[in-house]
Amino acid sequence: MNPGLTRRFENLLHQWAGQWFPGSRQGELLRALQRSAERAGFGSDLNGFLNELETRPDERILNLVLNEILVNETYFFRDVGLWEGLEQEILPDILERQAKSRNLRIWSAGCSTGEEPYSLAMLLRALVPRIEDWTLHLLATDLSEKALERARMAVYGKRALRELDRKRWGACFQTTGSTVRLTDSIRQMVHFKRQNLSHEDFPDPLTNRMDLILCRNVLIYLDRDLVERVITRFGECLRPQGWLVLAPTEVPLDPPPSLLLTRLGNGTVLLRRLSSDASSAPAVPTLRTARAQTRRPSPLPLPPPVQTPILPAPAPRIAPLPPPPPAPDPTDLLAQARQAADRGELVSALTLITECVEADPISASGWLVLALVQEEMDLLQDALDSLRRALYLDPELAVGHLQMARVQGRCGDAGVMRSLANFHKSIEGVPSEALLPEGAGITVGEARHLAEILERTWSRMEALS
Template sequence: MTLAAPHINTKNTLSLGYGDHLRFSRLIQKRYGLCFPEKRYPDLERGIRQAFAASTCTDLNEYFDLLQDPDHGAAHFERLINALTVGETHFFRDAGQFDALYSHALPQIIERRRALRTLRIWSAGCASGEEPYSIAISLRQLLPDVDEWSITILGTDINTEALDRARKATYGEWAFREERAKQWQPHYFHRRGKRYELVSEVRRMVTFAQLNLAEGVYPAYETNTTLMDLILCRNVMMYFPEPVTRQIVERFYQALTDGGWLIVGHAEHSLITYQRFQTHNYPNAILYRRADHSSFLPKDWHWLILPPPKEENPAAPTLATPLDTQPISQSPPGLPQNGQPNDSDPIEKACDLLNYGHSARARDLLLKAIEQNPRHAPTCALLGQAYANLGYWQEAEYWCRQATRMDKLALKAYYTLALVLQHQEQLDSAITAMKKVIYIDRHNVLGHFGLAHLYHNNNQLPQALKSLNNAYHLLNGRSEEKVIPDSGGITTASLRETIVRQQQLWSAEANNELKIERTGKGTDDGNSGLES
């Protein structure tokens, strides 16, 4: 038996017009400083579709109003920003830049700091942690006495979901596609099933924190962003308009010590933006360095912008010899020589694609997988999630129901199904599906929180308040910065704040309804309307 994909009904999908792109992009830039010009509208639409699918709104107008609501919108805006700022990265990304770092910048910094044995490094826009962990691994290779140094490696990002993955420090094979990553993987990772867990010695070297580069909260001791020897901010500036980019670069300059280094993405080089820095050219890499005296350009050079280097396929880089002279092993067994992920596990790859916001690619991969194993409930559940992220409600419902028919305890399928049915204005059926989430796992915070919204939308205030209260109590004892599982990056603190405000507003609604009811009864029977 083969489960064929249902015909896509475009009449029943989420549609964004030019006006939607414009109003959402303006709201996002006003609130977070992130810029989505017209050429990046496809990225904007992808993120909106994904975040909208996880909400309980029935249309884009309701969702837009929710984002602007000071009482209810914070957690939903956090989820939208996470969907919009998904950064797909991997270990030792960009061999040319890491060659320059390993052979030139890091040895120079180490020599300059050897007397004090202190290093301070900041990965700004660290995504899921591969970049700062790559720096930590490099330092362990370069420093035989690394544990005797005081080393600060700070990873910051606006995306709370990415930071949660960074703290967990477990990765799939696709994260090791660079040659250097494949060579050092056996030394610094333990295989855990189909994934790789970073050793604790490296994990302890890196700390993570949420930070929006568009905000003026750095450099500051409060954010641990002062006196940096090295700042990496690669492929992040594209999210900001030019004036904000210049402010960020100026703050980086102030955050660096004299002689400190700044590394940006290949497409982000500009003689104008980085004119206060000295430019250092290496094979396939340009690095910037703060000097004691600024290097200003002549006025008639202000038209000049450095083009990004041409894409090439250079041979594997020659690694600088580590100070401990420990030979580097060959590629670990089980990892293909070309660095591509292992196609024998399409489900694992599809999960990674969904995590990075590539729902269409995940859907295509899962459709091939379901042909090979048509009775695999997890594949059907993931297909439901992928179609929901793309705004195809009927197709999402179809695959979620397939998953629940095969597995009566398919919690994630029931949760996605509840949201999909709500988007189709089938509130009673959505409530039934969300109740099954709680039946399967009565400690599921998102299940209680989602059920509260469904009850509220269905004008069942007492039940909504009860579910909201259940969600609130389930948050007790959780770390404020801990991300709620499968929430799209919503933290405990953010969800708790949202719940408290909703409890206040919905309680006021319930009291008003009670007063109206009592007033009506008093008018009917001639009494004052007060309870006897």
């Protein structure tokens, strides 16, 4: 495979959508290029496909490409701590300020297949039983037309409901076989629209004077300059005292002057100032939300004891058992798990890497990959446990210390700085241009830069506490 083709493809995606791809996603990028070319009718002629995109790109081909490469992994009420903060602090604040006008404007930017805006709709209906008496504008936008089609259908499988409190929210769904569909009263609250954050100008009539904007796990795929422009525009879209919610890893160290940083559980919120004059801005509040308690399933009841007969029957003739299948090779399982994770098939990756560490429990690499998959699935406490095992087996695993700091930061764990100190110690004296072991192609210098960003971010968050 000519790496020049992959670079051309990456450049096109960057021009269209501002997307960038770290070394760990290069394999995924190549597979997306191959699938897109085949579906567009070019077969294996990747060069011809790229020539067509570069000279005569059209909406149909662009959608094919974007549907292949965009990550649409999400679920209802993702990040329980954030949703508790929305229910207990942010939405009551907005509803109180808008009680007189009864006008409410909310935007879910990068809504994927709709779980986030529908979660907002369900929460609003719970907080405001007569939501029909309000003028509600609940906008949900995404770059992928395929994801928006699924969102409008509002049909979901079990995986999208894994954090759902069935007792509280079950009435919002209708069960159809192995899937569920949201009721019309919830679906009709959300307006879906395709939008490219990197190209389109906003605020516009649809996105101006927002009370709340959520844009989570979207900006991590964009380049730094574009992220700054998008966050500035989000600030311009907000009403005074409006809220902007980003994922923890997406919060800028130096937000625009119109926005103030504050903490909310294991996420971070940007609150727009009343005035452009920083000296007249209100004090930054700190919102504290209780962490959700992980409920473990009750053990299954034991079967009744088997009654042994007084006179045992004669032993039957038993044919010899076939030889057991060969044990899976942990190295193969590790490689397959990494490939599945690169494709975004997280459930498959989790199954494979769990088999890997069961077959080879002293593989630091296996526990490290398991932690990466668990973090992607927001199983943060499980990820921390796996990282502790990896670092016990290989205390000099630099990427493990760096990942530990990142996950601890997402959990609000004060051990972040200690993990970063261990990271710096483990790479002491290593040239910056050297590749970081188990680092998916990044160099030691790039890893140092990531560690410095984590240090500054954590220091800023501690100062706000």
